[in-house]
Amino acid sequence: MEEKNIVEVKNLKKYFPIKSGVLQRTTGYVRAVDGVSFSIKKGQTFGLVGESGCGKTTIGRSILRLTEPTSGEININGVDIMKVKKKDLRPLRPKMQMIFQDPFSSLDPRMPVGEIIGEAVKEHNLVPKSEYRDYVLSIMKDCGLRPYYIDRYPHEFSGGQRQRICIARALALNPDVIIADEPVSALDVSIQAQIINLMKDLQEKRKLTYLFISHDLSVVEHISDVVGVMYLGTMMENGPKESIFKNPLHPYTQALFSAVPIADPDVKMNRILLQGDIPSPSNPPSGCKFHTRCSKCMDICKTEVPTLQEYEPGHCVACHLYNKKKTENK
Amino acid sequence: MEDLQARNQQEQDEFEQNQVIMTPGQLVMKRFFRNKLACVGIGIIVFMVLFCAIGPFFSPYGEYEIFYINNETKEEVRMQQADVGASYMGVNVKAPISSKHWLGTDADGRDVFTRLMYGGRISLTVGFVVVIIELLVGITLGGIAGYYGGIVDMIIMRLVEIFYCIPFIPLMLITSAIMFGYGISPKYKIYFIMVVMGVLYWAGVARIVRGQILSLREMEYMQAAEATGIRTSRKIFKHLVPNVMPMIILIATMDIGSVILTESVLSFLGVGIAWPYASWGNMVDAVNKSVIMKNYLNIWMPPGICILLTVLAFNFIGDGLRDAFDPRMKR
């Protein structure tokens, strides 16, 4: 093992209660995240893909405890975040940062750019007061922002530049881990490429670790080292990018990959079309959550939940198709 | 090639640096002053405030000075010099418009123009004070409810609902009757009325502020503030308050108008500002007598017009502010 795991998530669960009636009694739970485990090595990018409602955003927020997870274990840099009291969390914040999806609502419209970036730096006393302005300017330069932007307000900037400001805000705290929640999906293609390149450059320069959450498979493939595929709150498959994209094992992963339109009119690939819609996370199917839409569904899938098993080194999949031997041995 | 890029960048830099930087506040002001009606509203309010605040110093007469008339010489006599007991002395009631009395005198022989200024003082003061009270209570409670949520929110919101259910006019009638019963002087009655109105009006403010804070809390920049580990006090005062401010200013302007109107209604009904003090509302009260309504327009029309103009002006400003704060609302 060349690098240590910097983020370790074990059996993370987040259930949102459904309340109804006058007394607001809990009548059920939305299982947004239902027992997810993964780990990220230092300096790597973990790409989390899945469709809307699969719980990928909830995972991102749970790791930072912006939403309180129901249960599980989150280790960042050896600290079990779940055991830290909410009050004592503040000094730990700078080490883990987040980039948000919507560049229009993630910047306070009443603050100039310099203050947005430097606010938390001041708060945590990361640099002496005399160097504060220079520090902010240097961060801005790293993120490709012109120095004279420092006194301007967010309303003057386009989406791409706003996203740069968001990245600068996260970067200013000198974090180890950055959780990027769909950072490019609100941007145009040409701007997307700029932001992705910026994120990659910064990673190299500062040895950053990313958890990159996105629904866009091509972007995830480009930026990630390890990829995890989620469906309805569960991890279906994860492993190194090369082996996942070359040889997707889970039927859902296969369908997902083949659904991406390719910008080449000659490529008419054999698309695996999934039937039906994603079931509601408040009432997930029994057994394997994917069995309602799976073309290779077997009897066992309807009753028994498959566990994440290593198929190749580092490449895990949660599907009964690949544990046949084990079940037979039982 | 690199040359070219550098040149393009330089071109863009120059262009951007020459752009006028505007703070969000300046932008709002610019949009606001582009609205003609809102400017008219500001004009009216400034005029009214000056008229009521400074006007009385230029008036030779007092607020409740009664003018007498010498029935024999037909000469007007001021209260101080009048020999009230004398048989030839009468009260100069309902005098026509003249150089001495620009708007004549009312049914009690007092100068209408002077009373208009003093009445305006009271009406505007009531408006401002009531709005300040309701804002203080409403923002505090609404802010607490919105920020902390949960059980606190539930209790405060139920309280708001209770306050919504209190029938305003009957309550004022009862309060007035009680005050009359205890013999509270008209001077203090004004303050009572202000406090009662303020306390009754906060519920609406609290509800709006709570809603605003709830929606702001979900904004990603609040999440970002949480994620970067900003102190709670700073989060509230640097992020929440400035962003709720526009809404609060808007409620305040809109409410001043409606408070002035309510005060007029109360005074008109005889429950508000009481004799001998003047307010625009109790001046319009003169219209109760059909003789005055028909023949002495100069007594009741001016205060009515003042109410109309002031309320209208506040609404213009409110509309202008709303469009300025949120240009998307404009259509």
Next chain:
Amino acid sequence: MSREEKKEQRAKLREIKKFNNKKYKEYNKMMKQKNVPESEYLTTMKNPDNILEFDNLRTYFYTDTGTVKSVDGVTFEIPRGKTIGVVGESGCGKSVTSLSVMRLLQGPQGQIAGGAIRYNQESKNRAIDLTKIPVKEMEHIRGNEISMIFQEPMTTLNPVFTIGAQLSECIKLHNPNMAEEDVKNRALEVLKLVGIVREGIYDNYPHELSGGMRQRVVIAMSLACDPQLIIADEPTTALDVTIQAQILDLLRDLKEKINASIMLITHDLGVVAEMADYVVVMYAGRVVEQGTADEIFHDPKHPYTIGLMKSKPMINERVERLYSIPGNVPNPINLPPHCYFKNRCESCVEKCEGAYPELIEVTPTHKVSCHLYENGNSGKTGGNK
């Protein structure tokens, strides 16, 4: 800012306002016109095989800060039975182009300032100019002969009516003489066409359906009256990848079943590649390149198209670093006189300082608006760098 500058600025704003008011008045006058003689909007198609021809269309928005030229001289055509893909980034005017066809612009700020949209109206066997026809006539065409599919299926459907009610209302509106029974049958028929065979869908409310289902219903509604042209404005952007695949599959299927042309507006090059026969690339309100899908995807000419293709990462294609087009889209007010892409272009030449380049024919179907390809030059000076 000095006082003089302020004064100057104010004068400028006043001028803009005056100009806008003049335009608004003209617009209102035009909208009020009731009886427009047919001769005024009758035209002839350049090519009778086309269903729609844009000829130098210009759609401007007269705003308080100046005139935004959202669409500035767009020329292309939609042949019968073919699918045209219009690609471009946000703000390039692709949606405004489609709204101009439907005459759904937010007036009086937004209006068609010039040019023509010639429509081959087969039902009456004539060709008309959609920019000039009266509102009444347009209402007849809208939804009946040209229909539109919007991006957000939830906002397109009315949440208080059942799917069946909305569908049959749509059918009845354009066929007032149809019997109740036939209307329902027709509604069920189109639902079947879009792959919804579930019982009881007719009585469902929109909120009871998932996003993909709703989009199918919206497509069904647009098909209900056998339109000649379907304008699909980002029909799959709000959907998940697997659902998007279903909808694209459906659209491709429909293309063969019905005899309609499709104008597909999207920012996703992959979607265009799958669906379109012809592609139009727009940038800052102008067409920069147009051609068959094959030509655009295999032999892109305009530096913008090339950059766009390269900046999108592809699955199973490894690159160390993504190509990215530097800079930002120019401000739509006060566009420069030269090529709008000049400041972001890497293969810029001396000539680019000059006037905006004309559309140059590379092949009879492939046109590009770039100085690099003038005089039969195949673009060796830059292009594929």
